[in-house]
Amino acid sequence: MTKASVxxxxxxxxxxxxxxxxxxxxxxxPGDTVTxxxxxxxxxxxKAAVELPIPYDGVVRSLHFPEGTTVDVGTSIIxxxxxxxxxxxxxxxxxxxxxxxxxxxxxEQPAARxxxxxxxxxxxxxxxxxxxxxxxxxxxxxAASAVQSELNGHGxxxxxxxxxxxxxxxxxxxxxxxxxxxxxxxxRKLAKDLGVDLATVTxxxxxxxxxxxxxxxxxxAAQAPQQTAPAAQPAAPAVPAPADRPAAPAxxxxxxxxxxxxxxxxxxxxxxxxxxxFTAPHVTEFVTVDVTRTMKLVEELKQDKEFAGxxxxxxxxxxxxxxxxxxxxxxxxxxxxxxAQEIVVKHYVNLxxxxxxxxxxxxxxxxxAHAKTLPELAASLGELVSTAREGKTxxxxxxxxxVTITNVGVFGVDTGTPILNPGESAILAVxxxxxxxxxxxxxxxxxxxxxxxxxxxxxxxxxxxxxxVLADVAAILEQPKRLITxx
Numbered sequence: 001m002t003k004a005s006v007x008x009x010x011x012x013x014x015x016x017x018x019x020x021x022x023x024x025x026x027x028x029x030p031g032d033t034v035t036x037x038x039x040x041x042x043x044x045x046x047k048a049a050v051e052l053p054i055p056y057d058g059v060v061r062s063l064h065f066p067e068g069t070t071v072d073v074g075t076s077i078i079x080x081x082x083x084x085x086x087x088x089x090x091x092x093x094x095x096x097x098x099x100x101x102x103x104x105x106x107x108e109q110p111a112a113r114x115x116x117x118x119x120x121x122x123x124x125x126x127x128x129x130x131x132x133x134x135x136x137x138x139x140x141x142x143a144a145s146a147v148q149s150e151l152n153g154h155g156x157x158x159x160x161x162x163x164x165x166x167x168x169x170x171x172x173x174x175x176x177x178x179x180x181x182x183x184x185x186x187x188r189k190l191a192k193d194l195g196v197d198l199a200t201v202t203x204x205x206x207x208x209x210x211x212x213x214x215x216x217x218x219x220x221a222a223q224a225p226q227q228t229a230p231a232a233q234p235a236a237p238a239v240p241a242p243a244d245r246p247a248a249p250a251x252x253x254x255x256x257x258x259x260x261x262x263x264x265x266x267x268x269x270x271x272x273x274x275x276x277x278f279t280a281p282h283v284t285e286f287v288t289v290d291v292t293r294t295m296k297l298v299e300e301l302k303q304d305k306e307f308a309g310x311x312x313x314x315x316x317x318x319x320x321x322x323x324x325x326x327x328x329x330x331x332x333x334x335x336x337x338x339x340a341q342e343i344v345v346k347h348y349v350n351l352x353x354x355x356x357x358x359x360x361x362x363x364x365x366x367x368x369a370h371a372k373t374l375p376e377l378a379a380s381l382g383e384l385v386s387t388a389r390e391g392k393t394x395x396x397x398x399x400x401x402x403v404t405i406t407n408v409g410v411f412g413v414d415t416g417t418p419i420l421n422p423g424e425s426a427i428l429a430v431x432x433x434x435x436x437x438x439x440x441x442x443x444x445x446x447x448x449x450x451x452x453x454x455x456x457x458x459x460x461x462x463x464x465x466x467x468x469v470l471a472d473v474a475a476i477l478e479q480p481k482r483l484i485t486x487x
Contacts, residue, residue, distance in 0.1 A: 004081050004082065005081070005082055006061055006079050006080070006081050006082075007056060007058065007079070007081075007082050008076040008078075008079055009040075009054055009055070009076065009077060009078045009079075009080060010073075010074050010075060010076050010077065011043070011071045011072065011073050011074060011075050011076075011077050012052065012073065013073045019072060019073055020045075020070050020071060020072050020073060021043040021044060021045045021070070021071060021073070022043060022044045022045075022069065022070045022071075022263060023041055023042075023043055023065055023067055023068065023069050023070075023071060023077065024041075024042045024043060024044050024049060024067065025041060025042045025067055026040070026041050026063055026067060027039055027040055027041060027042070028040045028041075028063075028078075029060065029063070030060050030061060030062055030063065031059065031060060032059070032060045033058075033059050033060075034054050034057065034058060034059070034060060034080060035054075035057050036054065036056050036057050037053045037054070037055075038053060038054055039051045039052065039053050039054075040052060040053070040054045040078060041077070041078075043071075044359065045395060048362065048391075048392075048393045048394060048395050048397075048398065049359065049391045049392065049393075050394065050395065054078070054080065056080065056082055057082060057083075058080040058081050058082035058083070059080065059081045060078065060079070060080055060081075061079040061080060061081050062078070062079045063077070063078055064076055064077050064078060064206060065077055065206065070263060072184055181198040181199055181201065181208075181210050182203065182205075182207065182208055182209045182210060183198055183203075183209060183210040183211075184209070186212075187210055187211065187212055187215060190212060190215050191210075191215045194215060194219050196215050196218050198215075200218065201214050201217075201218045202214060202218075272421070272422050273419050275422055276419050276420050276421065276422050280420055280457040280458075280459065281457065281458040281459060282417075282419065282420065282455050282456075282457070282458070283455065283456055283461075283463070283466065284417040284418075284453055284454065284455040284456075285453070285454050285463075285466055285467060285470050286415060286451060286452065286453050287451070287452050287470055287471065287474045288449060288450070288451045288452075289449070289450060289451075289452065289474040289477055289478050290438050290440065290447045290448070290449055290478055291314070291433060291450050291477045291478065292447045293478065293479060293480055294314060294317050294318075294448075294477045294478075294480050295314065295433065295448045297317065297480045298312055298313060298314055298316075298317060301316075301374075306375050307375055307378060310375060310378040310379055310382060311378060311381060311382040311385070312378060314430075314433060315353075315381065315405070315407055315430070316374070316377060316378050316381060317477065317480065317483075318405065318407075318428075318430055318473070318477065319351060319353075319369070319377060319381065319405060320374060320377060320476075321472075321473045321476035321477055321483070322351070322403070322428055322469075322473055323349060323351065323369060323370055323377075324476060324482075324483060324486050324487050325468075325469045325470075325472035325473045325476070326370070326403065326469070327370065327486075327487070328468075328472055328486060329465060329468050329469050329472065330345060330347070331345060331460075331461070331465055332403070332425060332426050332456070332461055332465055332466070332469045333345065333346050333349055333402050333403055333425070333426075334346060334425045334460050334461075335402070335423050335424065335425060335460075336425070336457060336459050336460055346402050348368055348370060348371075348402070349368070349369050349370040349402055349403060350365040350366065350367050350368070350369065350400050350401045350402045350403075351365055351366045351369035351401075351402075351403060351404070351405065352364065352365040352366075352401035352402075352403065352404035352405070352421060352424070352427075353365070353366070353381065353384055353385070353404070353405055353407075354405070354406035354407070354418075355384070355385060355388035355389075355393075357388055357389065358391065359391060362388060362393055362398060363398060363401060363404055363421055364384050364387070364388060364393045364397040364398050365397065365398065365400065365401040365402075365404075366380045366381070366384060367400070384397075401421055401423070401424055402424060402425075403425070403426050403427070403428075404418075404420075404421050404424060404426075404427040404428070405427070405428045405429075405430065406418050406427060406428070406430070407429075407430045408429055408430065408431060408432075409430050409431045409433060409450065410432075411432075412432050413431060413432060414431045414432055414451050415429055415430075415431035415451040415452070415453045416431075416453060417429070417453060417455060418453065418455050419455065420455060420457060424457075425456055425457045425460055425461055426455065426456040426457070426466070427454070427455050427456075428453070428454050428470075428473065429452070429453040429454075429455070430450065430452060431450050431451040431452065431453070432450065433448050433449070433450045434448070434449060434450070435447070435448060435449070436449040450477075452470060452473060452474060452477075454466055454469060454470040454473075472486075
């Protein structure tokens with residue numbers, strides 16, 4: 001008869017370098033039957049929303065975290081009871097030390113089986129093996145006999161050697177880590193920085209885990225009685241900043257203000273933009289161009305059979321114009337390798353398209369856009385936009401971009417000074433296309449006009465190169481037939 005065992009499914013790293021994800025929605029509940037490959041929840045990382053499939057068949061025993069909780073990668077999020085498996089063998093291992101000379105240790109076994117944080121597993125089995133290995137090691141027995149003979153030779157009582165052998169029993173001390181307060185590594189660092197002993201903090205997290213809020217609460221509680229002795233904590237002025245945050249919601253008028261936690265895509269975007277703005281020296285150039293002929297070409301392509309069922313809009317031709325300009329000026333498609341102190345010129349273009357979504361701004365990219373025909377580029381753009389709107393963009397779709405287009409014109413904005421995506425050397429902002437008075441063939445006429453802005457990393461793109469790229473894009477949009485002669 002096959003025994004059932006419980007398998008713990010841990011939060012995987014669903015994207016390169018990600019450390020945490022927020023559980024957006026559970027698709028299963030305790031008692032539900034799941035099969036290998038079935039999606040059990042949707043999580044939001046710093047890059048996108050991702051559905052997680054379970055890797056085995058079984059029955060859901062418990063969900064460890066509610067929706068809306070941010071969980072570190074590697075932390076168990078769901079327990080599933082499966083038929084057979086390796087879990088019984090894990091439970092049999094602690095049973096082996098039962099004949100050892102420390103019968104009270106099995107009583108601590110259940111605490112050792114509690115969910116523990118990544119990198120902080122309780123190594124109870126190792127502390128039990130150590131005494132047995134010493135007892136079975138012939139060399140250890142000979143050394144113990146020599147010590148006993150030496151002590152007896154100095155007139156020591158035969159019972160005295162009983163004390164030295166008792167020293168190996170000291171492994172009972174390593175059992176202390178089992179009582180160590182559970183906390184994530186960032187929380188431990190926070191407590192250390194604030195001078196808080198985790199053993200004195202009351203945990204409120206799942207399974208008795210100490211959270212950041214618990215540490216801040218302990219600091220706030222300790223500050224009140226210490227106000228009478230300000231000299232006792234000279235570093236206190238630097239500490240209250242993070243400690244005051246949990247108390248902030250109680251001090252503002254909810255009818256006049258709304259506080260939104262910064263997490264997920266918005267948090268990652270903020271960090272990336274700050275890093276980019278203060279790492280790469282930005283330069284932005286502008287050009288205003290008559291795109292009347294481009295707008296006429298858009299209308300013609302909409303009637304073309306080659307584009308049946310595809311999205312055809314000005315962005316398609318602007319993207320193609322930028323790809324042609326990059327082909328004519330390949331050095332613009334590069335990145336700065338700080339570690340190697342090298343400029344990496346890329347012979348492929350992964351064209352990023354900035355997309356506004358309910359979760360924030362994301363920049364998925366079209367892989368190898370340089371090799372696509374105009375209909376293929378139109379199909380890729382349509383798929384990229386629809387996937388982003390549905391919130392289904394994968395982390396891989398947002399990695400490896402080389403250059404980006406941001407279309408601020410859809411909001412009626414003339415232009416902007418866009419910030420580079422980290423690892424890229426250029427980003428093109430497209431303003432609103434509006435009818436304006438324009439000198440055309442010596443006469444002032446109403447024409448469709450837009451303003452383009454190109455930001456670039458001045459470490460590897462000088463003014464000449466940036467100007468050439470922007471001028472090429474403008475020339476193509478003014479005379480779309482250049483797509484044929486220059487491509």
